[in-house]
Amino acid sequence: xxxxxxxxxxxxxxxxxxxxxxxxxxxxxxxxxxxxxxxxxxxxxxxxxxxxxxxxxxxxxxxxxxxxxxxxxxxxxxxxxxxxxxxxxxxxxxxxxxxxxxxxxxxxxxxxxxxxxxxxxxxxxxxxxxxxxxxxxxxxxxxxxxxxxxxxxxxxxxxxxxxxxxxxxxxxxxxxxxxxxxxxxxxxxxxxxxxxxxxxxxxxxxxxxxxxxxxxxxxxxxxxxxxxxxxxxxxxxxxxxxxxxxxxxxxxxxxxxxxxxxxxxxxxxxxxxxxxxxxxxxxxxxxxxxxxxxxxxxxxxxx
Ligand code: ASP
Numbered sequence: 001x002x003x004x005x006x007x008x009x010x011x012x013x014x015x016x017x018x019x020x021x022x023x024x025x026x027x028x029x030x031x032x033x034x035x036x037x038x039x040x041x042x043x044x045x046x047x048x049x050x051x052x053x054x055x056x057x058x059x060x061x062x063x064x065x066x067x068x069x070x071x072x073x074x075x076x077x078x079x080x081x082x083x084x085x086x087x088x089x090x091x092x093x094x095x096x097x098x099x100x101x102x103x104x105x106x107x108x109x110x111x112x113x114x115x116x117x118x119x120x121x122x123x124x125x126x127x128x129x130x131x132x133x134x135x136x137x138x139x140x141x142x143x144x145x146x147x148x149x150x151x152x153x154x155x156x157x158x159x160x161x162x163x164x165x166x167x168x169x170x171x172x173x174x175x176x177x178x179x180x181x182x183x184x185x186x187x188x189x190x191x192x193x194x195x196x197x198x199x200x201x202x203x204x205x206x207x208x209x210x211x212x213x214x215x216x217x218x219x220x221x222x223x224x225x226x227x228x229x230x231x232x233x234x235x236x237x238x239x240x241x242x243x244x245x246x247x248x249x250x251x252x253x254x255x256x257x258x259x260x261x262x263x264x265x266x267x268x269x270x271x272x273x274x275x276x277x278x279x280x281x282x283x284x285x286x287x288x289x290x291x292x293x294x295x296x297x298x299x300x301x302x303x
Contacts, residue, residue, distance in 0.1 A: 001045050001072045002131075004029025005065065005093075006052040007086030009123040011115030022115035024053035024086055032084060032116065036124045039131060054086025057093060059208040063201040065093070066100050070198050073105050080106035080134030084127065087111040087158055087166055090144055094153035095290045098142035099297060102195035106139040109153070111146055113164050122147065122164050129179040136184045141191030143176060150177040150184070152191045157287050159271060171274045171285050200300050209234035209299040213288045215269050216246040225253035229260060235295045236264045239288040244268060244275035263298075267291045 004010060006025025010032060013022035029046045033039055049068055050061050065083070072078050085093055094109050101107065110130035112123035130145040142153030147165035155169035169175065177186040202208055210233055214224065228236070236257055240246050244266045246254070254264055265283045268275050274285035282298075283291030 001047070001075075001078050001081045002029055002033055002127075003065070003068065003072075003081060003083045004032065004046065004048045005050040005054070005057075005061070005083060005085050007054050007084060007088075007090075007111050008115050009084050009086075009110070009112035009126065010051070011112075011117070013115050013117045016117055016119045019114050019118050022117065024115075025051040027116045029084060032123065032127060035116070036128050038128055042131065042135075044131070052086075054089040054093070057086075057089045058205060059201075060203065060205040062093065062096055063198075063203045066097060066198045066201055067203075069097060069103075069107060070101060073101070073103050073107070078105070080108060080139070082127070082130045082134050083107065083109045084123075085109050085111050087113060087146070089289075091156050091158060091167075091287070092289050092293060094142050094144050094151075094156060096293050096297075098153035098191050098193065099293070100196050100198055100201060101142065102191075102193040103142065104140050106134045106136075106190075107142045107153075108134045108139075109142070109144040111144070113146075113162065113166055128182070132179055132182045133177075133184060139184070139190060143191065145179060148179050149175040150179065152176050152188075154191050154193075154290070157271070170272055170287060172272055196297060196301065200297060202300070209296060211235035211237065211292050211296045211299065213237045213239055213292050214250075215239040215288075216241050216250055218247070220247035220249045222249050222253040225250065225257065229253070229257050229262065233257070233262055235299055236262060237283065237288050237291045237295060238264060238266050239269035240266050240275070241269060243273075244278050244281070244284070263295060265291050265295055
């Protein structure tokens with residue numbers, strides 16, 4: 001099953017030489033599949049679930065996507081689900097789907113860094129590789145396949161704004177596998193875990209708790225946090241400096257949030273590493289974006 005959600009993989013530009021001035025989420029998922037002749041012999045179904053630039057991914061689309069993936073996975077004739085997605089928030093969607101579905105069949109997200117109209121579009125090869133992963137024996141869980149590398153949905157992070165191999169895994173982890181000429185070479189175990197179930201995700205975005213990420217930085221100012229607290233913030237993830245520290249200007253507003261019963265979780269804004277010695281911090285080894293999802297899920301489960 002191939003589900004299309006948009007992204008640069010479905011992007012179109014007026015000129016084949018233009019790799020940045022394109023419109024994401026333009027080409028249909030059926031066209032993406034039929035642009036890869038090597039997929040013609042496979043039993044594939046394609047469905048357009050959304051058509052957006054993944055910078056605009058939203059909670060309602062996540063709720064719809066998770067439910068639709070669950071429905072397809074429950075079909076005995078479906079071996080796996082491939083999701084075409086933008087690279088910008090791919091790691092967030094992958095993290096959410098793994099936590100909610102923890103599927104025993106493969107759910108493979110794929111993307112591209114060049115639009116479908118580019119002279120050297122990377123989408124067709126990535127889609128072909130994603131189908132190869134979904135077909136391979138024993139694969140399970142939510143993974144992402146980009147530039148021949150297979151990443152855990154719980155670990156991947158977009159780490160480059162332009163390169164075709166734009167992803168890495170954190171903290172300090174590598175790919176789970178590589179795809180070489182359609183053949184999978186695996187290094188580590190597939191993602192596993194307990195599924196929270198799609199029922200935890202409200203279909204209506206208005207029913208999701210408001211959880212923000214705030215980075216500590218030189219010259220940090222308390223006013224943003226005070227404004228968020230007054231406006232009804234429900235949870236905060238701090239992207240802290242280094243090993244989990246924050247500018248002293250944020251200490252009082254963070255305390256005020258905690259006193260008001262708003263959970264505040266610490267992560268590091270460093271691209272790699274975890275907060276060492278912070279085992280009591282629930283998100284010490286997560287990226288700020290994954291932590292935001294984890295905290296959102298924790299708040300949703302409390303309802
Ligand atoms: N802005 C695009 C998106 O995330 C970028 C991409 O797909 O590479 O949809």
